[in-house]
Amino acid sequence: MDKKTRRHVIAFCILFSGLVIGLTIILLLCFQRLSEDWKLSLIVFIITGILGIDLCRRKIKGVHNHNNTTKCESLDFVEAVHSNKVYPLIYCRMAIQGNLDIEKLKNAVNLSSQYVPEILYTYDFKIAGFVNRGLTADNAVIITDFDDETALQWDISKNAQLQIAICKEEQQNTIVIGMSHILTDGMGFLQYLYLLAALYNGASLGDKLQNKRDISPLLKNIRVQPPTEQSKYGRRIVVVPLRSFNNGTRFFCLNSTIAANDLTAIHMKAKKSGATLNHAFIAAYARVIARLQNTDKIVLPCPADLRRFQPKQDHLTIANMTGVYKKIVVEINPQHTFAETLSQVCIEMKLQQDRCRCFADMRLLNFAFHKTPRFILKKAIMKGYHLLPVSYTNMGIIDHEKLYFQDCFIKKCYLTGTYRRPPDFQLSISTFRNICTLNCTLIGADGDESIGQFTLEQVKKELLEWIKE
Numbered sequence: 001m002d003k004k005t006r007r008h009v010i011a012f013c014i015l016f017s018g019l020v021i022g023l024t025i026i027l028l029l030c031f032q033r034l035s036e037d038w039k040l041s042l043i044v045f046i047i048t049g050i051l052g053i054d055l056c057r058r059k060i061k062g063v064h065n066h067n068n069t070t071k072c073e074s075l076d077f078v079e080a081v082h083s084n085k086v087y088p089l090i091y092c093r094m095a096i097q098g099n100l101d102i103e104k105l106k107n108a109v110n111l112s113s114q115y116v117p118e119i120l121y122t123y124d125f126k127i128a129g130f131v132n133r134g135l136t137a138d139n140a141v142i143i144t145d146f147d148d149e150t151a152l153q154w155d156i157s158k159n160a161q162l163q164i165a166i167c168k169e170e171q172q173n174t175i176v177i178g179m180s181h182i183l184t185d186g187m188g189f190l191q192y193l194y195l196l197a198a199l200y201n202g203a204s205l206g207d208k209l210q211n212k213r214d215i216s217p218l219l220k221n222i223r224v225q226p227p228t229e230q231s232k233y234g235r236r237i238v239v240v241p242l243r244s245f246n247n248g249t250r251f252f253c254l255n256s257t258i259a260a261n262d263l264t265a266i267h268m269k270a271k272k273s274g275a276t277l278n279h280a281f282i283a284a285y286a287r288v289i290a291r292l293q294n295t296d297k298i299v300l301p302c303p304a305d306l307r308r309f310q311p312k313q314d315h316l317t318i319a320n321m322t323g324v325y326k327k328i329v330v331e332i333n334p335q336h337t338f339a340e341t342l343s344q345v346c347i348e349m350k351l352q353q354d355r356c357r358c359f360a361d362m363r364l365l366n367f368a369f370h371k372t373p374r375f376i377l378k379k380a381i382m383k384g385y386h387l388l389p390v391s392y393t394n395m396g397i398i399d400h401e402k403l404y405f406q407d408c409f410i411k412k413c414y415l416t417g418t419y420r421r422p423p424d425f426q427l428s429i430s431t432f433r434n435i436c437t438l439n440c441t442l443i444g445a446d447g448d449e450s451i452g453q454f455t456l457e458q459v460k461k462e463l464l465e466w467i468k469e
Contacts, residue, residue, distance in 0.1 A: 068132040070118050072182060073213055074362075074369035075320035077128055079182045081381045087153060088181035089418045090189050091441075092398075093253070096173045098408035102141065102166065105405075108200040109137035109162065116192060116211050116318050118183050119162040128374055130183070135160045143168065149251030153419060156180045162192075172411065181320075186395040186415060187305050188318040194402040195316065201406050213319035218306045219363050225355035227327070230348050234299045234327035241389035241423035242292060242455065248445030251419055256456040258463065260434040265467045273339065275346040278394050282349075283342040284462035285392055285427055286330040288455060298330045302349070303393050304358035323358030325349070338466040389423055395430040419443045425452070427459065 072080065079088045113120050120140060121130035140160045144151060145167050154163050161180035166173060177196075179189050198205065258266070263277075270280045286298040302325045307317055330344055352358070361384070368377055395415040404410060414437035415430040421443045428439045438459055440452045 069124075069127070070121065070130040072123075072128050072130065073215060073319065074366045075185075075215060075322070076182045076213075077369060077374075077377070078365075078381055078385055079320060080123070080125060080128065081378050082385070082387055083125070083182075085387060086420065086424070087418050088156070089153060089178050090181050090184075090186060091152070091179075091416045091418075092177045092189070092193055093412075093414055093416065094175045094177075094410050095412040096175060096405065096408050096410055097171070098405075100166070100173050100175070100405060100408050102143070104200055105164070106137035106141050108196050109140055109164070111199045112192070112196050113137075115195065115205070115209055115316060119179070119192070120160045122158060123156045123161065123180060123182055125157060130161065140164060141166070149253060149419075150249075152176055152178060153251070154178070156182065181418065183320075184318045185305075185320045185322040186303075186393065187307060188316075188321065189415070190396070190398065190403075191316055192318050194399070195318075197403050197405060201404070209316065211316040211318050212313070213317075215306070215319070215321055215362075215366060218310055218321060219359065219366060222309065222356055222359050222363075224357065224359045224363075227357060227360070228348060228351045228355070230329040231327035231352070231357070234329040237297050237299050237329065239299050239388045239390060240293050240295070242289065242425040243423040243442075243444065243448055243451055245423045246445045246448070248422065248443065248448060250444060250446065250449075252440075252442045252444070252449045252452060253416065254440050254442070254449065254452045254456060255414070256438045256453070256460050258436040258438070258460060262464060262467065263431070263434055263436045266463050269467050270342070273342060273346070275342055279342060279346045279349060280463060280466075281394060281427075281429055281459075282328065282392060283330070283338065283345045284459045284466075286345070287332055287338065287341055287462055288458040289390060290330075290332040291458075292455070296331060296333050298332060299388065300328045300330070300390065300392050301326050301388055302328050304353075305396075306358065309356070309359075323360075323362060325352045325358050326360065328352070338462065338469070387424070389425065391424070391426040393417060393426060393428050395428060398430060398432040400433050414439060416441050422448065425455070427455070 082088075109119070117132070118130040120132075120135045120137070122133050122135070123129075124131050140162045141164045144165050152163075152165060161183045163178045165176045165178070167175075177193065179192065184192065195205075266280055267277050270277055282300065282302065286300060289298050289300075290296060304323045304325060306321045306323050307313075328345070328348055330341060330348075332341055365381075368380070372380075398413055398415065400410065400413075403413065410432075412435075413432040415428065416439045417426050417428045419441045420426055422445075425442070426440060428441075430437055430439070438456045440456060442448050442452050
């Protein structure tokens with residue numbers, strides 16, 4: 001767009017905005033004298049004006065920042081809205097033996113930015129977009145130690161959406177790769193890790209590979225059916241936190257692992273029960289929560305990868321494409337066996353999946369995102385998208401055939417969510433080389449470490465005792 005056209009666009013937007021604001025003020029002064037029909041018309045006019053002003057504002061920003069800004073999408077915006085409560089970061093932690101070439105890794109980061117430029121952008125919360133500030137891999141890859149876990153929570157509004165922290169030790173390198181959850185979800189993060197590894201290993205991917213971030217294609221031909229009776233019932237259940245509120249500032253990354261042979265046994269037993277590993281994890285977690293809270297009714301949200309509802313694509317989807325089964329209700333009495341709890345979870349999950357409940361309200365959200373001013377939409381999201389104090393996410397299998405670095409051996413690898421502030425708690429699960437890692441990342445006081453580790457060990461115990469029955 002040339003300078004003359006740019007000036008015309010800006011002038012039109014200013015005049016339009018001024019006209020709407022002026023007329024609105026005049027009408028508001030006469031509001032008390034208007035009939036009900038005219039009052040309704042005035043309200044519609046004001047809303048239309050607000051939408052028009054916001055559109056003009058976005059047009060102006062688009063004129064100035066078209067080449068330097070990537071707008072966020074609707075599910076990105078949901079993550080950004082809740083950033084004051086849950087700071088939007090996800091991590092991959094690895095222990096690597098061998099000679100990891102730092103310069104080669106930086107080069108791979110720069111090459112990957114050709115496909116996903118936003119990894120080296122900052123995020124502007126005011127305009128809801130990723131902004132190019134000229135950052136490079138030198139800004140994203142750092143050599144450090146992990147004596148202070150707080151260093152792993154960086155400011156995505158001032159720094160890149162990707163951060164790779166490397167701690168060099170005598171026997172191995174410890175690497176933490178972090179990425180903005182506003183930029184992508186867990187499955188998209190895995191896609192980026194595979195892309196980064198491929199480029200590090202010298203793969204030539206060409207110019208045709210593209211990253212698709214728009215969720216609109218996923219919403220086509222999806223029919224969301226009514227909620228299940230259990231999820232309706234769950235609206236009346238109060239979710240009690242596992243931790244108490246405190247002003248602690250310590251950071252904890254806690255783990256418990258399930259060995260390969262035990263995980264295989266759990267998988268086989270779940271399969272015989274008509275369930276999945278995911279169902280078994282949820283059942284074990286629900287039973288532990290019931291004991292810790294001394295309750296017989298548990299409500300858990302469960303994320304779902306929306307990509308699975310569409311045919312496999314040949315492009316990247318490093319984006320937020322995760323829906324949520326908002327209310328998985330599990331009733332657990334003291335006499336209930338693990339098998340009975342698992343059966344409940346399996347039936348409820350199957351019903352919600354068949355009814356596409358993970359897409360609930362998503363079409364409306366996506367439509368409103370492109371039509372509604374951000375400050376209005378932000379308030380609506382904060383009221384409609386509640387974060388429960390107890391949550392769960394299964395980040396799936398990390399493919400060791402795709403995530404590897406030449407001349408290196410990844411001894412250990414797992415994914416984690418962000419650090420949860422008191423009183424929130426999230427169980428994260430991931431699997432690498434058939435070793436399952438149960439994880440929670442917490443901010444809190446010393447007592448929170450004990451609570452977190454105990455919870456992880458109890459979930460593991462539930463699963464191991466079940467396969468012995």
